[in-house]
Amino acid sequence: MSVSVRIPTILRTYTGGQSEVTTEGATLAEVLDNLEASYTGIKARILDDNGDLRRFVNVYVGNEDVRFLENLATATPDNTQISVIPAVAGGC
Template identity: 80%
Template sequence: MSVSVRIPTILRTYTGGDSEVTAEGSNLAEVLDDLDAKFAGIKGRILDEDGKLRRFVNVYVGNDDVRFQDELATPTPDGTEISVIPAVAGGC
């Protein structure tokens, strides 16, 4: 299933500067595998050494945060938009 993946500025060096790319997969894990096959190394910036989402990276499938869904098993229906968003820290 083909999905659209929005890439944050910090990871665009992997995608040749593209802010949006397409990938294939029926769930988030498969989409990330496909992304890494096309853009070597990008998956390692999204997942940690244990294969889990990095603490400071948020991933949305449609409007849903995958941490409140099925994480990497979250389904990615054809035409879905996936957003990878680095967490912003700061404060007073």
């Protein structure tokens, strides 16, 4: 399944500055494995040491937050857009 992945500014150093890349995978886990094969080091910025999504990284398949779906087992249908969005904190 070919999908597009939107890359946040902070991770574009791994993709040579590209804001969106195309890869393959039937699930989010497969997509991340294939991203890592093409862009070494990016997966470690999205997943923690236990292989789970990092606490402050949100991932959407289409418009759905994968934390409310099947996390890394979330299906990634052909032509789906995946967005990786780091959480932003702030305040007084």
